[in-house]
Amino acid sequence: MTKIAIAHDWLTNMGGAEKVIINFKQIYKDAPVYTISYNQDNLDDELKNIDVRTSFIQNFPKGNVKHQMYLPFMPTAWEQFDFNEYDVVLSSSSSCAKGLITSPDTVHICYCHSPMRYAWEFYNEYMEREGGGKLKRTLIKYIMNYIRIWDKASASRPDYYIANSKNVAKRIYKHYGIEADVIHPPVKGSYFNISDVDEDYFLMVSRLVPYKKVDLAVEVFNELGLPLVVIGGGKQLEYLKSIAKP
Incomplete structure (x- = not known):
């Protein structure tokens, strides 16, 4: 064996x-x-x-x-x-x-x-x-x-x-x-479904750590004035909240 x-x-x-x-x-x-x-x-x-x-x-x-x-x-x-x-x-x-x-x-x-x-x-x-x-x-x-x-x-x-x-x-x-x-890592498809609601925002899902560059995305969307929803957790959470516009 x-x-x-x-x-x-x-x-x-x-x-x-x-x-x-x-x-x-x-x-x-x-x-x-x-x-x-x-x-x-x-x-x-x-x-x-x-x-x-x-x-x-x-x-x-x-x-x-x-x-x-x-x-x-x-x-x-x-x-x-x-x-x-x-x-x-x-x-x-x-x-x-x-x-x-x-x-x-x-x-x-x-x-x-x-x-x-x-x-x-x-x-x-x-x-x-x-x-x-x-x-x-x-x-x-x-x-x-x-x-x-x-x-x-x-x-x-x-x-x-x-x-x-x-x-x-x-x-x-x-x-x-x-x-x-x-070999691409597997994706658990049962986690996801296609929503019937088409909402007007951009979405980012990530661990909130420096090398993921979530702060760069927040800064770009601040400048563009477009809505960005961020999902995740990590040591940058409070910092990202502090730099994000409403």
């Missing part, structure tokens, strides 16, 4: 990537899920009370809430997992999960949502957003230089890459020089 493990960057909140993990678990019901940190209070029911195996970051202060501040430890955290008992490892990665280490006999398939945005194309925006004093910014620059070197070096570890879109496949080739097949 083929032994399969699933790996995912972190399971601390729900987003599109976490929906994909639900689908992986529906297919591979007995596969354990390895992850940096786990907070089932913020997850859908399908990801609660499952076999999750976390890294040492889980035990750090706020390790399952503020996992982002432990980015420098994530490469080591992924490399300390032992996957030698598995025939196949299916990783879901937009950060460090693709850098896990397997034996030569284990097939590692990476479903890539994106190469690290904050290490590559969004690096300068990430630096600007972090702000802080000169010492903090200098420290972040050195950390991100290390992260980029590790990210590039570890990119060769998966045996196969699957991208979730053609755009992501282009990024994988740009940053890693690796060709990826494209």
Whole structure:
């Protein structure tokens, strides 16, 4: 019998990537899920009370809430997992999960949502957003230089890459020089129906976090004077309310 493990960057909140993990678990019901940190209070029911195996970051202060501040430890955290008992490892990665280490006999398939945005194309925006004093910014620059070197070096570890879109496949080739097949993530069609009411507004649905650029959409619609409805949650919610016109 083929032994399969699933790996995912972190399971601390729900987003599109976490929906994909639900689908992986529906297919591979007995596969354990390895992850940096786990907070089932913020997850859908399908990801609660499952076999999750976390890294040492889980035990750090706020390790399952503020996992982002432990980015420098994530490469080591992924490399300390032992996957030698598995025939196949299916990783879901937009950060460090693709850098896990397997034996030569284990097939590692990476479903890539994106190469690290904050290490590559969004690096300068990430630096600007972090702000802080000169010492903090200098420290972040050195950390991100290390992260980029590790990210590039570890990119060769998966045996196969699957991208979730053609755009992501282009990024994988740009940053890693690796060709990826494209399999679009599934959509739960029962969530949606066509309304009989044609209302006069534009709609945006997103997590309200900086890299999603919801603030840019709000600013554009402020300037255009057109109605925009935003659906979502996240740390930018109050900020977006403060910049939005009525």
